[in-house]
Amino acid sequence: MTRSDEILSTFQDIGEMSLRNWRERFPDYRPLGFLSGYVPEELFHAAGFSPVFLLHGREGCGHAQAHLPGFTCWVVRSALDRALSGELSALAGVAFAHTCDAVQALADLWPRVVPNPPALYVAMPHHLAAPAARPYLLAELQRLRERLEQITDRALSDEALRESIALHNRTRALVRQLYEVADRLPAPALHTALQAAFLMPKEVYNPLMADLLDTLEAHAELALAKGEDPKGSPKFLGSQHHHRPRLFVVGPELADPTLYQVIADAGGRVVGDLLDLGQRYFARAVGETGGPLEALAEHTLAMLPTPTKYHPQRRREAHLLDMVSAGEADGVIFARQKFCDPHGFDVVTLKTALDKANVPHLLVELEQTPHIGQMRTRVEAFLEMIGA
Amino acid sequence: MPKYPRLQSLKAINRVMERYYVKRKLMARLKPMAYVTSGAPVEILETMGVLTLYPENYGALCGARRDAVRLCEVAEEDGYSQDLCSYARSHIGAVKQPDGAPLNGLPKPDLLLCCNNICGTVLKWYEVLADHYSVPLFVLDVPFQREPQSEPHAVQYVTDQLEALIAWTEEVTGRRWKPKKFREVLALSNETVSLWGEIRDLGMHKPSPVNAPDLFVAMAPIVALRGTRQAVQVYKGFKAELKARVADGVAAVPGERYRLLWDNIAIWYRLYRFFRPFMDAGACFVTDSYTNAWSAAEPVDLDDPLTSMARTLLAVYINLDLETRAGIVADLAQRFAVDGMVMHANWSCKPFSLTQSDIQAAVREQMTLPTLMLEADMCDSRRYNNGAIRERIAAFLEMLG
Numbered sequence: 001m002t003r004s005d006e007i008l009s010t011f012q013d014i015g016e017m018s019l020r021n022w023r024e025r026f027p028d029y030r031p032l033g034f035l036s037g038y039v040p041e042e043l044f045h046a047a048g049f050s051p052v053f054l055l056h057g058r059e060g061c062g063h064a065q066a067h068l069p070g071f072t073c074w075v076v077r078s079a080l081d082r083a084l085s086g087e088l089s090a091l092a093g094v095a096f097a098h099t100c101d102a103v104q105a106l107a108d109l110w111p112r113v114v115p116n117p118p119a120l121y122v123a124m125p126h127h128l129a130a131p132a133a134r135p136y137l138l139a140e141l142q143r144l145r146e147r148l149e150q151i152t153d154r155a156l157s158d159e160a161l162r163e164s165i166a167l168h169n170r171t172r173a174l175v176r177q178l179y180e181v182a183d184r185l186p187a188p189a190l191h192t193a194l195q196a197a198f199l200m201p202k203e204v205y206n207p208l209m210a211d212l213l214d215t216l217e218a219h220a221e222l223a224l225a226k227g228e229d230p231k232g233s234p235k236f237l238g239s240q241h242h243h244r245p246r247l248f249v250v251g252p253e254l255a256d257p258t259l260y261q262v263i264a265d266a267g268g269r270v271v272g273d274l275l276d277l278g279q280r281y282f283a284r285a286v287g288e289t290g291g292p293l294e295a296l297a298e299h300t301l302a303m304l305p306t307p308t309k310y311h312p313q314r315r316r317e318a319h320l321l322d323m324v325s326a327g328e329a330d331g332v333i334f335a336r337q338k339f340c341d342p343h344g345f346d347v348v349t350l351k352t353a354l355d356k357a358n359v360p361h362l363l364v365e366l367e368q369t370p371h372i373g374q375m376r377t378r379v380e381a382f383l384e385m386i387g388a
Numbered sequence: 389m390p391k392y393p394r395l396q397s398l399k400a401i402n403r404v405m406e407r408y409y410v411k412r413k414l415m416a417r418l419k420p421m422a423y424v425t426s427g428a429p430v431e432i433l434e435t436m437g438v439l440t441l442y443p444e445n446y447g448a449l450c451g452a453r454r455d456a457v458r459l460c461e462v463a464e465e466d467g468y469s470q471d472l473c474s475y476a477r478s479h480i481g482a483v484k485q486p487d488g489a490p491l492n493g494l495p496k497p498d499l500l501l502c503c504n505n506i507c508g509t510v511l512k513w514y515e516v517l518a519d520h521y522s523v524p525l526f527v528l529d530v531p532f533q534r535e536p537q538s539e540p541h542a543v544q545y546v547t548d549q550l551e552a553l554i555a556w557t558e559e560v561t562g563r564r565w566k567p568k569k570f571r572e573v574l575a576l577s578n579e580t581v582s583l584w585g586e587i588r589d590l591g592m593h594k595p596s597p598v599n600a601p602d603l604f605v606a607m608a609p610i611v612a613l614r615g616t617r618q619a620v621q622v623y624k625g626f627k628a629e630l631k632a633r634v635a636d637g638v639a640a641v642p643g644e645r646y647r648l649l650w651d652n653i654a655i656w657y658r659l660y661r662f663f664r665p666f667m668d669a670g671a672c673f674v675t676d677s678y679t680n681a682w683s684a685a686e687p688v689d690l691d692d693p694l695t696s697m698a699r700t701l702l703a704v705y706i707n708l709d710l711e712t713r714a715g716i717v718a719d720l721a722q723r724f725a726v727d728g729m730v731m732h733a734n735w736s737c738k739p740f741s742l743t744q745s746d747i748q749a750a751v752r753e754q755m756t757l758p759t760l761m762l763e764a765d766m767c768d769s770r771r772y773n774n775g776a777i778r779e780r781i782a783a784f785l786e787m788l789g
Contacts, residue, residue, distance in 0.1 A: 067745050069733045069763065071471060098532055101508045105742035108534075108710045112746055123542070126504055126511060127529035132548035136531075139541035310511055310527050339471050341738065345512030348467040349519070363467075 004215040007208050008189050011196035015257070019082070022052065023090050029201045030092050033117065035079055035106070037253070037276040037306055038097035038124050040141060040296050042286065045202070046164040047148040047156050049092055053198035053277065054079045055255035058369055061085040067113055068105075073339040074368040075252065076102045083114045091117040093151075098124045099308040100342050120147065128301045128311040137297045145293065161292040168286065171202050174209040175282040179272060181216050183246060183327075187260040187270040195255075198277060245383050246271045248324055250350060251335035251366075252306075252343055253277035258370045259335055259379075266380045267387075271327045274320050274350075275335075280304040307346035316346060317353035324359055331386045332361040333379070360386045392667060393638055395598075397626035398605050404622050405608045409491055412439050416495035420561040423494075423517060425510045426611050427704050428503035428528060429697055431577050431688075432553055434615040435570040436563045441494050442612050443513070447475025449490050450482065451656030451767030459489055460768055473736045474767035476513040483520060497523055499560050501553070505530035505707045507739045524560050526553055530701050536712050538702045546698035571690050577615040578687040583623040584610045585683035590630045591674040592724050595639030596647065597630045600673030601663050602640065604654040610682045645670030646788050649721055649757075651677045651747075652732035652740045653766040665778070669785045675724040677717055681705040706739045713743070714750030721757055728758040728788055735765040760784040 022031050032049035041051040056078030063084035064077045082088055094117050096107035110119040123140050125133040149156050175197055182190050193212065197205055245268045253276055263270060273279050284303060287295035304319050305311045324332065332354055334347050347363065354361050362382040364375055412421065421439045424430055433440050450456040459481030460474055466484065468477055486493025500523060502514035511527065518525035528549050531542045554565050591598050606626060613619035650673045655662050663673065681704060689696035705713060721729065731748065734741050748759050762780060765771035
């Protein structure tokens with residue numbers, strides 16, 4: 001097994017690991033769950049926690065049914081299911097930021113329904129360019145900081161926060177590099193490496209990721225030395241590296257790697273994404289000068305918004321078109337979670353923009369259990385169409 | 389079949405709403421026209437002489453006229469999923485294909501005011517409208533109120549935006565802000581809200597002079613005409629009629645046997661038909677959490693209107709935390725002496741529906757309240773399983789004994 005295979009296999013293990021085993025795997029860290037791409041990970045980290053995203057699993061114990069109607073998205077139902085099954089009891093807490101109505105409802109009923117772990121809630125502006133969005137968000141972050149100080153019974157210093165920001169910025173830089181070589185990686189490997197960033201302590205993830213990138217770099221150099229096209233890196237993409245359609249994936253978070261596997265099997269590769277927990281999440285570093293809390297607020301407002309937020313100047317369709325053109329993508333796949341309202345509207349706006357720009361696209365609807373056969377047929381047909 | 393006495397005021401209210409729509413069709417070219425969400429501070433626009441229309445109210449109209457499914461399908465052809473809000477789908481469908489839609493569609497807006505204190509969907513919906521009509525959009529961002537009392541930084545955040553809204557409306561419409569007129573409008577708005585509260589409270593009488601579907605018809609002015617004389621006038625008439633019923637011992641459901649509480653938005657395409665089996669069994673919906681949303685607030689303080697208005701916007705029922713909402717439901721159940729509750733698990737409305745089971749649980753901790761939970765949709769009749777719902781209603785009524 002090569003070093004890169006080894007690292008990818010470690011990432012994959014972690015992706016498949018139950019949170020029940022998290023503490024055993026990382027005994028030096030205290031896990032804290034979070035849901036939604038707007039939770040300020042650094043603040044929790046500076047308070048001594050390792051934020052772990054509550055990615056939904058395919059399995060459900062059905063306990064959430066007693067609380068949430070069937071027309072609730074699986075992302076939210078799964079989180080409650082896992083909490084009620086006891087899988088999350090080793091977490092120090094679960095953090096929610098106000099994003100969509102469903103996550104909001106979950107945060108709202110959590111204290112009543114889930115005795116442990118406790119919920120931590122961060123309100124967020126929805127209009128990111130509103131006149132007073134910045135002071136409001138800053139007040140929220142300050143409130144959260146005080147709450148964390150109460151919980152841990154120790155001060156959360158600016159210095160600790162700065163260190164956490166630097167650590168997370170390192171993760172961001174590494175994941176950005178990962179995207180730079182994304183077209184050389186099989187889609188499932190990209191998915192696995194990305195997802196691991198949300199599931200393990202950054203202190204452990206960063207060096208592994210740096211190693212992985214070094215190995216990939218070495219392969220590319222070797223390929224160049226041999227006069228091969230490094231973009232079709234033989235190690236990772238196999239021999240037939242011509243005309244593998246370059247795809248962009250749009251959606252919320254993708255806990256389930258099925259879509260990426262299906263894309264790879266059909267001969268496509270993923271060169272970038274507009275996932276809530278994808279490229280946009282890592283695109284910008286948090287400022288490392290000035291007040292750290294201010295820098296976090298600034299960062300939240302400056303990120304490309306997810307569809308739950310509004311920013312008149314940061315349009316997602318303009319961003320998508322730029323990305324598609326910069327990444328020389330051949331097509332876009334929308335991975336829409338069933339019952340997700342914000343993405344349900346967003347898909348229409350984005351696809352209208354893609355139609356105008358003559359970019360082909362395909363909508364795949366995700367449910368609790370993916371319909372793999374159907375997904376495969378549709379993705380294959382789509383790739384055939386854009387490959388022709 | 390039993391006969392039920394009719395409320396004459398509902399006809400007057402329907403006439404006011406017809407005039408409201410006709411007037412807007414006629415005046416749309418003379419005055420600036422704004423689309424607004426149901427929880428928005430319409431009083432600010434009313435002060436500026438801006439006409440307002442409510443796409444949500446229009447969605448309800450599409451539902452009531454049974455045009456919603458056809459219009460939803462128009463939106464679905466454009467890619468809007470069937471699991472999105474049916475108000476939004478109905479309205480977007482009518483925007484795309486106004487011919488044959490109720491009122492042949494709404495007149496075009498010149499500006500849009502979206503306040504997200506009712507849901508996140510309106511934010512997306514209004515972005516679609518802003519793009520479609522290429523008109524300016526003001527998003528009034530009202531944070532979820534997670535504690536019973538509004539937090540100072542949230543009040544400040546909303547107040548700052550209200551100030552910005554006034555400046556924005558001046559800029560967009562070229563009209564001047566008139567503080568004195570604002571006081572007048574607020575006074576009328578306060579009067580309308582308090583009349584609405586008094587009207588709803590008449591349901592406490594035994595037997596109740598009013599049934600929830602009556603309130604669903606009667607609520608249009610409290611949503612769309614707050615801050616106007618017409619609303620005050622028409623509600624004074626409605627209140628007088630209900631008081632006369634009380635004095636004469638006239639019941640909305642003659643021989644009232646059970647008093648019930650309704651939770652969630654109405655089922656517009658079966659407004660009276662849905663309630664008929666309840667009425668036939670002597671059950672009257674004497675109160676509801678839906679129309680209560682426009683009466684619970686304290687009056688706006690005329691001496692500090694923006695801060696006070698910010699508090700009101702934050703404290704909209706659907707923007708409150710679960711325990712507070714459960715407290716409101718339990719309080720209604722107690723004050724109106726109800727025997728049971730019917731909860732509409734509404735596909736279209738996640739803020740109303742996702743916490744319903746736990747609101748029920750929280751209420752149950754305070755009192756015994758037989759509850760029927762029914763899954764349906766406010767406008768999309770494809771979500772209405774008539775056979776199953778009929779049987780469950782019959783079983784519920786039997787259980788009430």
